[in-house]
Structure formats: structure tokens, C-alpha cells
Amino acid sequence: MLPFRKQLRGWWLRRLPLEAICQLGQRRIYLLPTRFGLSLLLVAAAVWVGALNYAVSLAYVLAFWVLGLLLVAVLMAYRQLAGLQLQVVPAEGVFVGQSAECRLQLRNPSDLIRQLQLQSEHGGELVSCTLAAMQEQPLAIALLLQKRGWHAYPAIRLWSTAPFGLIRAFAWWRPDASLLAYPLPLPDREHQDCHHENGRGRNHGDDEEDFSHLGEYRQGDTPRQIAWSVLARRDVLASKRFASQPRGQALHQLAWQDYPALLDLESRLSRLCWRVLQCEKAGQHYRLQLPGRVVEPQPGQRELALAALAEFRLPT
Amino acid sequence: MSFSLFRQGEMAVLLALGLVMLPLFLHLPVWLPGLVLAMLLLRGILQQRQHGLPSLWLLLPLLGLSVCGLWLNLNTLIGREGGAALLILLLGFKSFEARQLRDWQVLLALGFFLTAIPLLFDQSPLSALWLVVSLLVLTWAMLRLSGCAVQTPAKVAVQALALSLPLMLVLFVVMPRLPGPLWSMPHEQHQAATGLSDSMEPGSISQLVQHNEPAFSVVFDGPAPAPEQLYWRIMIFDDFDGRRWQNVGGLSRETVRLQGGERIRYRLTGKPTRSRLPLLDYPLAAPPGGGLEPGHLLKLANDQEDVLRISAESLVGSHYQSELSRSDQDFYRRLPPGNPASRQLALQWRSQGGDGIGFVREALLHFRLGGFAYTLSPPLLEGDNSIDAFMFSTRQGFCEHYASAFAFMARAAGIPSRVVSGYQGGQFNPLGHFWQVRSTDAHAWVEVWLAERGEWLRVDPTAAVAPERVRQDPVRSIPALQTQLPVLGRQVPAWVLQVQQGWQAAGFAWQQWVVGYDATRQLSLYRWLGLGDVVDTAAVMRALLCGAVLVCLPLLWWWRRHPERLPLQQGRMLLERALLRQGMVILPSDGPLDMLNKARKLPTPAYAQLKQLLKEYAAMRYQQAACSPQQTRLWLRRVRHFCADLTRRK
Numbered sequence: 001m002l003p004f005r006k007q008l009r010g011w012w013l014r015r016l017p018l019e020a021i022c023q024l025g026q027r028r029i030y031l032l033p034t035r036f037g038l039s040l041l042l043v044a045a046a047v048w049v050g051a052l053n054y055a056v057s058l059a060y061v062l063a064f065w066v067l068g069l070l071l072v073a074v075l076m077a078y079r080q081l082a083g084l085q086l087q088v089v090p091a092e093g094v095f096v097g098q099s100a101e102c103r104l105q106l107r108n109p110s111d112l113i114r115q116l117q118l119q120s121e122h123g124g125e126l127v128s129c130t131l132a133a134m135q136e137q138p139l140a141i142a143l144l145l146q147k148r149g150w151h152a153y154p155a156i157r158l159w160s161t162a163p164f165g166l167i168r169a170f171a172w173w174r175p176d177a178s179l180l181a182y183p184l185p186l187p188d189r190e191h192q193d194c195h196h197e198n199g200r201g202r203n204h205g206d207d208e209e210d211f212s213h214l215g216e217y218r219q220g221d222t223p224r225q226i227a228w229s230v231l232a233r234r235d236v237l238a239s240k241r242f243a244s245q246p247r248g249q250a251l252h253q254l255a256w257q258d259y260p261a262l263l264d265l266e267s268r269l270s271r272l273c274w275r276v277l278q279c280e281k282a283g284q285h286y287r288l289q290l291p292g293r294v295v296e297p298q299p300g301q302r303e304l305a306l307a308a309l310a311e312f313r314l315p316t
Numbered sequence: 317m318s319f320s321l322f323r324q325g326e327m328a329v330l331l332a333l334g335l336v337m338l339p340l341f342l343h344l345p346v347w348l349p350g351l352v353l354a355m356l357l358l359r360g361i362l363q364q365r366q367h368g369l370p371s372l373w374l375l376l377p378l379l380g381l382s383v384c385g386l387w388l389n390l391n392t393l394i395g396r397e398g399g400a401a402l403l404i405l406l407l408g409f410k411s412f413e414a415r416q417l418r419d420w421q422v423l424l425a426l427g428f429f430l431t432a433i434p435l436l437f438d439q440s441p442l443s444a445l446w447l448v449v450s451l452l453v454l455t456w457a458m459l460r461l462s463g464c465a466v467q468t469p470a471k472v473a474v475q476a477l478a479l480s481l482p483l484m485l486v487l488f489v490v491m492p493r494l495p496g497p498l499w500s501m502p503h504e505q506h507q508a509a510t511g512l513s514d515s516m517e518p519g520s521i522s523q524l525v526q527h528n529e530p531a532f533s534v535v536f537d538g539p540a541p542a543p544e545q546l547y548w549r550i551m552i553f554d555d556f557d558g559r560r561w562q563n564v565g566g567l568s569r570e571t572v573r574l575q576g577g578e579r580i581r582y583r584l585t586g587k588p589t590r591s592r593l594p595l596l597d598y599p600l601a602a603p604p605g606g607g608l609e610p611g612h613l614l615k616l617a618n619d620q621e622d623v624l625r626i627s628a629e630s631l632v633g634s635h636y637q638s639e640l641s642r643s644d645q646d647f648y649r650r651l652p653p654g655n656p657a658s659r660q661l662a663l664q665w666r667s668q669g670g671d672g673i674g675f676v677r678e679a680l681l682h683f684r685l686g687g688f689a690y691t692l693s694p695p696l697l698e699g700d701n702s703i704d705a706f707m708f709s710t711r712q713g714f715c716e717h718y719a720s721a722f723a724f725m726a727r728a729a730g731i732p733s734r735v736v737s738g739y740q741g742g743q744f745n746p747l748g749h750f751w752q753v754r755s756t757d758a759h760a761w762v763e764v765w766l767a768e769r770g771e772w773l774r775v776d777p778t779a780a781v782a783p784e785r786v787r788q789d790p791v792r793s794i795p796a797l798q799t800q801l802p803v804l805g806r807q808v809p810a811w812v813l814q815v816q817q818g819w820q821a822a823g824f825a826w827q828q829w830v831v832g833y834d835a836t837r838q839l840s841l842y843r844w845l846g847l848g849d850v851v852d853t854a855a856v857m858r859a860l861l862c863g864a865v866l867v868c869l870p871l872l873w874w875w876r877r878h879p880e881r882l883p884l885q886q887g888r889m890l891l892e893r894a895l896l897r898q899g900m901v902i903l904p905s906d907g908p909l910d911m912l913n914k915a916r917k918l919p920t921p922a923y924a925q926l927k928q929l930l931k932e933y934a935a936m937r938y939q940q941a942a943c944s945p946q947q948t949r950l951w952l953r954r955v956r957h958f959c960a961d962l963t964r965r966k
Contacts, residue, residue, distance in 0.1 A: 036421040043425050047432045052494050055622060057831050058435040058444055064487035065451060066428055068480025075871065076476070133882075163472055164455075165421070165462035 013121060013155045018176035024084045024158075028171045031074055037166035041070060070166055077167040080114050080160035084131075086173055088153065089138060093180035093306060094145060095273075100179045101140035102153045108135050115162040120154040121172075145181035148269070148310055153177045182306045185277055186270035191258055213299040215241045241299060251297070252279055252286040269309050276305045291315055325461035329420050330360045330411065332457035333427045336450045337404060339434035339443070345389050348401050351382065352408035359411045369412055379409050400433040420461055427454050439831045441822075451477060475874070482870055486863030492851050493835040514590065515562035516553050516716055516737055516760060518697055531739060531758075532586025532594065533824055534751040540744070541580060541596075541632045547761070547774065548594035548739040548753065552611040556727070558652040558700060561720060561735045567647070570610040570638055574598055577634025585625045585832060591616040594738050594753075596630040597774065603628045611734075612636065625832050636772040640732060640765055648732030648765060651724065655703040658721075662728035672731050672766040676775055679725055683718065683780040687711055690782035715785075718777040719760040732765035736774075740785075748821030883948040884937055887955040891929070894959035908934045922965070925958055 022028075033041065044066040051059035089103035108114050108131035118127040120141050127139055145151055152174075159170035214227055217237040227238045254275045259268050272288065279286040280302045288295040288305045292315050295305045334356050340349045362369065382405055383393070392398035407426050414420050431450045435443060452473055459469035540546075553561035579600070586593055593606070595614045602608045603626040606616040616624070640648070665678035694712040697705045703724045706717055713721075719735045726733035740759035742751040761776040778785055828837070835851070842848055847862075848855030891911065892902045900914045908930040915926055932951055936943040 035418070036425065039422065039425040040428060043429045046429060050432060050436075054436060055493070055834060056432075056435050056439065057488075057833050058439050058447060059432050060488055060491070061444070061484060062428075062432050062435065062447060062451070064484040064491070065477070065480060067487065068483035069451075069455065069476055071483060072476045072480045072871075075875070161462065163462060164458050164476075166458075 009121075013172060013174065016155065016172055016174045018152075018174050020176040021085070021087045022173055024081045024086070024171050024173075026078075026082070028173075029078055029081045029169055030171065031078060031167055031169050033070070034161055034166060034168050037070060037073070037164075040066060040166060044070070069164075073164045073166040076163055077160060077169040079112060080116070080162050081158065081169045081171055083109055084114065084116075084158075085109060086158075086175075088175045088177040090177065091179050093182050093303070093310065095182045096145055096148050096184040099142045099144050100151075100181070102143050102156075102175070102177075102179065104139045104141070104156070104175065106131060106137050106139055108133065110134075114160065116158055116160050118156055118158050120156055122154055143179065145179065148181050148183050148266070150178045150180055150311070153179065180307060180310050182310045183266065183269040183273045185274035186267065188271035188274050191254075191271070191275060212241045214238045215300060250285075252284055253289060254279070254286050255289040256291055257289070265312075265314060269312060273306065273309050276302070276309070324363070325457070325463055326363050326414070326420055327360055328457035328460035329424050329427070330356050330363070332450075332453040333407065333411070333423065333430070335453050336427050336430050339438075339446055340400060340404060343434065343437040344397060344401055344404075347389075348386065349404060352404045355408035356411055359414075369415065372413075375409055375412055379405070396436050400436070403430065403433065417461070424454065424458055424461060427457075441826055444830070448477075479870055479874055483863075483867045486860070486867055488833075489838075489841065490856060490859040490863055492856060493833070493838050495835045514551065515560050516720070516735060517560040518694075518702070518713070518717055518720070529755045530820070530823075531753050531755050532584055533827070534585075534742065534753065535583045535749065536751070537581040537583075540751065541578070543741050544779075545632050546739075546741050546751075547597045547736075547759075547776075548742075548757075549597050549613060549736055550589075550592055550594045550738040551736070552613060552763075553735040553737065554648065556651060556720070556724060558654055559702060561723070565610075567610040567644060570612075572598075572612055573637040574600065574631050575635040575637055577631035579629060580632050581627070581629045583625060583627050585623060585827060587623050588616055591619050593624065593626060595628055596632060598631055598634060598636050600629045600631060623827065623832055625828075625834070625836065635769075636763075636774075637770055638765075638772060639770055645732050645765070645767075648734060649727050649730060651727050654700045655724065655728075656701075658701075658703045658707050658725060659728040661707065662725040665725070666729035666731075671768050672764060673768075673773075675726070675729055675731060676764060676773070679722060680775070680777065680780040683722075683777050688713075688718075688781045690714070690778065690785065715760045715778040718781060719762050722762045722775060722777040723764075726762070726764045731767075734763050736761055736763055740776075745817050745821050745824065747817050748824040750821075750824050752820055752824070883945070883952040884933065887929075887933065887948075887952045890952075890955050890959050891926075894962050897963060908937075918962075919965075922958075922962060929955060929958060 044063045047059050047066070048063035050056065051063055085107040087105040087107070089105050091101055091103045094100040102120070104118075106116070106129065111133040113133065114131040116129055116131065118129070118139065118141060119125070120143060122143075124144075125142050127141055129137055129139060131137055141154075141156065143151070143154060153176075155172055155174045157170060157172055159168055161168045214230065215238065217226065217239045221239040225239045225241075227240055230236055230238045252275075254272055256268065256272070259271065272290075276286065276288060278284075285297045286301075286305075287297065288308060290308060290312055293308055293312075295301060295308050298304070334353055337349050337352060361367075383402070386398075386401050386405065387393060390398055390401060393402050403426075407423070407430065410419075410423060410426070414423055431447060431454070435447065455473035455477060456469050459472055551563060553563050554567070555562055555564040577598075580596060582596065584593065584595075593614050593616065598612050599608065599614065602614060605618070605624075605626070606614050609615045614628075661682075662675075662679075665682070666675050669675040669678040689712045691712050692714055694714065694717065695710045697710065697717075699705065703721055706713060706721055707725075723733045723735045737758075737760045739753050739757040740761070741757050742753040744751050759778070761774060761778065763772045763774055765772050839851055842851055842855055842859070845859075847859050895902055895911070895915055898915075898918065900917070902911050902914060906914070912927055912930050915923060918926060929951070936948055936951065
């Protein structure tokens with residue numbers, strides 16, 4: 001392996017444009033023979049030398065035919081990728097240390113069956129997929145997030161050795177999208193804001209609750225919560241959210257200042273994060289107070305609060 | 317074993333290897349390909365049962381053992397046969413070592429190499445056909461092995477090979493050929509040489525004649541000489557031991573002047589025997605790659621056994637003038653003791669005729685009128701006085717008997733003489749515009765040296781006995797041949813002759829343009845196409861550029877081809893068209909029920925059929941999960957039948 005291969009590849013990848021949508025064309029599809037392709041080339045060369053030496057015409061035929069087959073394999077491999085449309089699908093945030101999913105959508109705009117493999121630039125899990133004619137397919141590439149904050153999608157390598165396994169067609173794509181890593185929640189027993197009311201969450205749809213807003217469907221939402229009319233009209237799965245503020249319930253203050261000054265930044269954020277989750281779980285109202293930023297109760301507060309924690313930087 | 321077994325890539329590779337190896341049964345000791353085939357089969361069974369593979373400690377001694385067997389059988393591990401045998405053995409053992417995809421790919425690549433091996437032995441059109449089959453099967457196995465989503469690997473294999481065919485043709489024509497080998501191969505002697513042998517005794521030519529194999533073919537530039545002038549000389553026999561004529565190479569050098577005659581240019585294609593190829597008498601100069609040895613015969617410089625094509629120029633009907641020293645004259649008069657009666661007769665002719673030419677006249681007169689018969693199966697001549705026995709008692713013989721007797725008589729009369737063997741005549745093939753000379757045309761005649769003219773004169777005593785022999789086909793001139801030759805060689809109906817000639821012409825074209833496409837032919841093609849006067853880099857580049865256009869056309873067609881319609885769409889389109897022909901207009905927006913509604917006026921059976929078809933269409937179209945591609949194809953086939961019926965009924 002080349003000594004600076006990794007650096008070289010990194011430098012080269014950084015020069016690629018960031019794209020949210022891309023269609024693979026001849027400018028970005030690269031074609032190289034596989035090991036099998038090289039060995040077949042070697043065989044063709046050996047047969048050719050034999051033909052040259054012994055003046056065996058039919059051996060020339062064989063050598064040149066194999067060579068022609070290799071060239072046709074190049075075109076066929078190119079066709080596996082050419083025209084393929086790739087698109088980023090916004091991903092949900094995850095907590096540090098969890099594996100995030102870089103979600104993509106692949107679209108095959110032609111009648112060809114395509115057989116692809118994908119991998120992120122950091123290596124890791126290999127994703128294979130077969131796209132039938134005119135098919136769209138969502139894909140996810142796992143990525144382990146080690147640090148709080150925004151992470152760009154890794155560059156993605158797509159390749160195909162179909163149909164012969166002689167030539168590998170590959171392309172790189174830097175999706176223009178990011179993943180947010182929330183702080184790792186750390187239990188904070190000192191500040192237990194919420195009282196678990198027998199584990200009853202607000203999502204259980206109490207009759208007394210008032211409709212608040214429509215939110216994105218989350219796993220665990222009950223059928224009653226699903227906005228069926230929206231689904232019928234726009235083909236979007238949405239859930240009704242209810243503002244269940246029992247009169248007189250206290251607004252919890254989750255504040256940066258709750259902790260001694262000695263506690264470091266990440267620990268504070270982790271604890272705050274845990275508390276946000278606890279409140280969300282219990283269906284409590286809360287206000288997150290960070291230096292320079294306050295997240296008030298509002299629709300989608302969970303995501304906003306977590307994002308604020310994830311993005312937080314001490315004002316200088 | 318069911319065919320579905322080979323859906324597994326590994327099985328497909330084993331099958332392909334087995335098929336590719338089959339022609340080697342013809343060229344190697346049968347146990348070798350048999351053993352390897354059995355190994356492949358065993359490997360397939362292990363694969364099928366998901367069985368473990370035998371350990372290396374078992375395989376290595378077995379491999380050693382089989383290589384020893386190979387050595388004992390063939391006495392070589394290199395060269396054409398040794399190399400081929402070793403390769404297939406290694407292939408067989410390698411298959412027991414194949415575990416991962418990579419190993420199977422190595423096997424497959426070796427399979428492609430293996431395809432080349434039978435071509436070293438045989439380049440007939442049948443081999444070419446087998447080459448195509450092998451390539452197809454290997455490509456199919458490659459598709460199977462790569463485990464890709466191609467639903468019809470056989471179709472893709474055919475497509476890929478068809479698309480690469482033009483490229484192969486262009487490279488075949490354009491890529492430079494070498495005039496000679498890069499390195500030479502150890503020669504294999506144990507092949508039986510066909511053709512004329514290097515000595516002549518009674519029976520040596522008449523045996524050859526019965527084979528009726530093609531010997532060589534000739535294309536004349538310009539009109540061909542008359543058949544009776546076509547004497548193709550190969551060898552001279554200058555020594556007689558009482559029974560057999562052979563060449564002892566008595567004449568070390570010779571200066572020849574050819575006088576008169578007609579210049580004939582021709583191209584001859586044939587397989588050299590012991591570095592010799594026939595030339596029409598008498599050649600003006602040796603073609604490149606050979607020299608004229610004393611006696612004006614072609615001897616090739618290198619000892620090869622492949623088919624050669626040479627251009628030559630000869631003077632037909634010219635005088636072969638050459639001075640013989642006294643010792644040389646004595647050499648050409650040497651005779652063993654015996655045959656007193658013949659010697660006496662020879663001296664009598666000499667005294668009657670006066671000079672050499674007079675002797676020849678007397679002798680030929682005797683052969684013509686002396687009650688001699690031309691036959692392929694003469695009585696055996698035994699004893700020391702075989703010439704006497706032939707001249708005075710049996711008087712039946714073939715060309716070798718007449719040539720031998722005539723040369724003996726001339727020597728006995730003090731006239732230097734020698735026997736020439738070669739071919740006489742040939743058959744013109746009007747389809748291929750070439751002359752085919754066959755082993756039936758093998759012949760022997762005599763040359764006598766006339767002191768008064770200083771010239772070797774060709775005398776064909778057989779022509780005196782059976783003049784039709786030199787004027788036409790020997791098959792027609794010797795009634796005996798017609799019964800002895802295989803059916804195809806006899807006098808045959810015209811259509812059989814035509815088929816025969818067509819087959820010969822095809823073989824000739826194959827030989828000329830495929831097997832014999834070498835550096836010289838390539839050069840002439842380059843010149844003819846105007847690509848250049850020499851095959852150099854520039855000319856090859858020009859040719860490749862022109863060829864690229866030809867190669868790209870089918871590729872472009874494939875690239876831009878309208879994507880294949882799905883069976884359901886196509887079936888609907890067919891139904892629309894068929895109904896339109898019945899005067900029912902179906903709009904693109906019409907669904908199956910609308911179509912059925914519009915087709916109400918169809919006769920009842922057709923309507924019922926259509927109803928069933930459309931019902932299935934709706935089921936397959938709108939409940940896609942429930943239908944397989946095969947179902948849709950079957951449906952399409954029924955739609956086709958229905959449409960054809962509908963149109964026919966109208």
C-alpha cells in the first residue's frame with residue numbers, strides 16, 4: 001500500500017464538491033480492473049504471445065476476444081453507475097457514542113438492474129443493494145459519533161463490479177448534510193425535576209389535553225395520535241401533539257447555573273441533557289437556560305433543547 | 317443432475333472447465349483428461365454436499381504420483397503435449413484447493429487459458445466452433461460466479477461476446493504478425509508424416525494414392541497451364557539397389573540454365589514434409605525462406621511442419637540444361653547387378669535409336685505397344701530380377717513401376733537417368749478459384765540426361781501406357797481406383813461433386829484467411845486497403861483508427877438501444893394494435909375493463925379469450941407482488957398467439 005495513501009485520499013476527497021443531490025456521470029465514475037480482470041488480461045497476453053510464437057491464428061482469435069470482453073465489461077460496469085441519482089435524507093440526531101445513520105436515497109432512473117455496494121470513507125460496514133428498474137431505495141450507512149456537535153456526512157464510495165466481476169466502477173460522493181450528536185446523558189440525581197406520574201407520559205393522549213400542533217411521526221405514537229387526514233391528503237405520516245399542561249403545574253428550570261462552577265462543560269451539558277430527557281419522558285414543562293440561549297416550552301422543544309446543548313459553546 | 321444446480325457459480329465454473337477440456341481427449345492420452353474430469357466431478361459433488369476438502373497432505377502425494385504417470389506416459393513435461401497435460405493436472409488439483417471466490421476466479425482464468433491448448437493441435441473450423449462454445453460457457457460461468465443480479469446470464473454472455481466480436485476481428489486483422497517464431501519448441505517426432513516418403517519401392521505411391529487427402533492447393537496468377545503440364549516436383553531418387561530407389565545426394569552442386577518455356581506465377585499453400593514443398597517444373601528461383609538444392613528442388617531453411625504459403629515462379633515447358641561431369645554421368649548410370657534380359661533389351665533399343673532421344677522414343681514405343689497395363693494392384697514382384705519380371709512377365713504396374721523400369725533401362729543403356737517423385741495434375745475448384753492437388757495425384761516419372769543436348773529431359777512412361785492419367789483425374793483414369801477409393805473419391809453425381817467443391821472451397825478460404833493469415837497475407841491486405849506499404853506503427857495506428865469506427869457502431873447501437881419493454885407493457889401494446897386492426901380504437905387512458913368493453917363486437921370465443929387475458933393482465937399489473945417475471949412472459953406468449961389468431965381469422 002502506498003505510504004501516504006490515506007493522506008492523499010483525504011486531500012483528494014476534501015476537494016470534491018459537497019452535494020445534496022447528485023447524478024453520477026462520466027466525470028465522476030472511475031473504472032479500474034479488479035484482480036480477476038487483471039488475471040484475465042494476463043491470460044489474454046499469454047495466449048497472444050503463444051499465438052505470436054507458434055503462429056496459431058485461432059489463438060489470436062481467443063486472445064483478442066478476451067480483450068474485447070474486458071473492454072465490453074468496462075462499458076457494462078460503467079453502466080452500473082451511470083445515471084444513478086443519489087440524495088441525502090435528513091437524519092435524526094443521536095447521542096454521543098451511539099451509531100448514527102447517514103440516510104440516503106438511491107434512485108435508478110433507467111431499466112437496468114443495478115447492483116451496488118456502498119461504504120463510508122472511514123471504512124466500516126459495507127452496504128449492498130440491488131436496484132430494480134425505476135426503483136428508489138432508501139439506504140443508511142452507520143457512523144459512530146464520538147464528539148458532541150455537528151458532524152458532516154462522511155464521503156461515500158459507491159462501487160459495482162457487476163456483471164462480470166472483471167472491472168470495478170466506482171464513484172465518490174460527499175453528501176452535503178450533517179449529523180448532530182447530542183451530549184451523552186448523565187444521570188443527575190441531585191436535580192430530579194420531574195416526578196414520574198406512574199410513568200404516564202403526555203403522549204398517551206388524555207382526553208383533557210388540548211391539541212397543540214402536528215409533529216413528525218415518532219415510533220411509539222399511538223394510532224389515535226396519527227393525523228389520518230394529513231396522511232390521506234399528502235401521504236405524510238404525522239402525529240398530533242397535545243399540550244397537556246395540567247393547570248398549575250410548575251415550569252421546571254433546567255439551568256446552566258445549577259451546577260458548581262468547578263464542574264466542566266461536558267459534564268454539565270450531559271447532566272442537562274439527562275434532565276431534558278427526563279422531563280420529556282414525564283411530559284413535564286421545562287425551560288432550558290444556557291448562557292446566551294434559552295429554550296422555552298414550544299412545539300418540538302425536545303429537539304430544540306437537545307440541539308442547543310449539542311451546539312453549545314462557552315461564550316468567549 | 318438438474319440444470320438448476322449450475323445456478324451456483326462454483327458449479328458453473330466446474331461445468332465450464334469440464335467442457336473446455338473435452339477436445340483434449342483427442343490429443344492427449346485418454347487417462348489424463350479422464351482423470352481431471354473425474355476430479356472436477358468429485359469436486360462438484362463435494363461442493364454440492366457442502367463437504368470439507370481433502371487436506372494438502374493427501375493432495376500433494378497424489379499430484380506427484382500423477383505427474384510421474386504423466387512423465388512415464390509422455391516422456392516430457394514441456395512442449396505442446398507435456399505442457400497441456402501438466403496444465404490440466406494442476407487445474408484438477410487446484411479445484412480441490414478452491415475455497416474462496418478468489419480461488420474460483422483463478423480457476424476460471426485458467427479455463428480461458430486452457431481454451432487455447434487444443435488450438436495448438438488443431439485449427440479446423442470445428443475447433444473454431446468449439447472455441448466459441450467454450451468462450452460462451454466460460455463467460456456464462458463468470459456471470460454466475462460474480463453472483464450478480466442478471467436474470468439471464470446466458471443472454472448477457474451472448475451479448476457481451478457479440479459486442480466484443482468486431483473488436484476481435486479488427487485486432488485479428490490489424491495487429492502485426494511475426495514472420496517467424498520468438499523461440500522454437502522442442503520438436504515432436506512421433507507424428508506420422510503423410511506425403512511422399514524419401515524412397516520409392518513398388519507400392520509406395522500406390523498406397524498413398526488410396527488416401528485421397530488434400531496435399532496442397534495452388535492459385536495461379538493468370539491462366540493455368542494445361543493439366544498435362546502440371547508436374548509438381550518434390551524429390552529425386554538417384555540410386556537403385558535392385559528393389560528400391562532412394563536419394564543418396566550424389567550431386568553436390570549443379571549449374572542450371574532454363575531455356576524457353578512459359579513463365580507462370582503462382583501461390584502454393586501446403587504443409588511441408590521433411591522441409592520440402594512441391595514446385596512446378598521448373599522453378600526460376602527459390603521462394604524466400606528456402607533454397608534450390610541440386611536437381612532444382614525446393615528445400616526449406618527451417619524445419620517446420622505448419623502449413624506454409626509460398627509465392628513462386630516457374631517456367632513451364634522449358635529445357636533444363638545442365639552440364640554433367642564424367643564422374644557425375646557415371647554416378648547416374650550406376651546399377652546393381654542382375655536383370656540381364658532387361659539390360660539386353662535396353663542395349664538393343666540404344667542401338668536401334670542411335671542417340672539418347674532415339675532410345676527414349678524406342679522405349680516409349682515398347683511401353684505403349686508391349687501389352688502393358690496400368691493398375692493399382694499389380695502382381696507382386698519377387699526375387700532379385702524384379703525389373704525383368706516386370707518387363708517380361710507381369711507387365712502390370714503403377715507409375716512407380718514404370719518410372720523405376722524406365723530409369724533402369726536408361727541406365728542400362730548408358731544414359732544417365734533419375735526418378736522424380738511428386739504430384740501430377742490437380743483439380744480446379746471453380747468456387748474457390750484454386751487448384752487442389754490431392755494425394756491421389758501423387759506420381760513418379762523419370763528424367764534422362766541427353767549428352768547431345770546437355771539437357772535433362774522429362775519422360776513420363778506412365779503417360780505412354782495410360783495417356784489419360786496425365787490428362788485427367790487419376791480417379792477417372794484408373795477403374796480400379798473407383799472401387800478402392802472411399803465413396804466420396806469415386807466418380808460421383810454432379811451435385812455431390814458440387815457439394816464437395818463447395819466444402820473444399822470453404823476449407824481453402826478458411827486455410828487462406830484464418831489459419832494462414834500471416835505476416836505476408838497481412839501485408840498484402842494492408843496494401844490492398846491502402847493503409848500502408850509496410851506494417852509499421854503508423855500503418856497499424858491508421859488501421860486501428862479505421863477499425864475503431866467499425867467497433868463502435870454495434871456498441872453505440874447497444875448503448876442507445878431502446879430499453880426492453882416489460883412483458884406486460886408489450887402485451888398491452890400488442891392487444892391495442894390487434895384490436896385497432898379490428899376497428900376498435902383503444903386509447904392510452906383505457907384500462908382493461910374499457911378495453912374489454914370496446915371489444916364487445918368480437919366473436920364470442922375470441923371475446924372470452926380476451927376477457928381471460930385482460931383479467932390476468934389486471935391481476936398482474938395491479939397486484940404486482942403476486943406475479944413472477946416468468947408468469948408475465950408466459951402471458952405475453954399467449955397474447956401473441958391470441959393476436960395472431962385474431963388477425964388470421966379476419
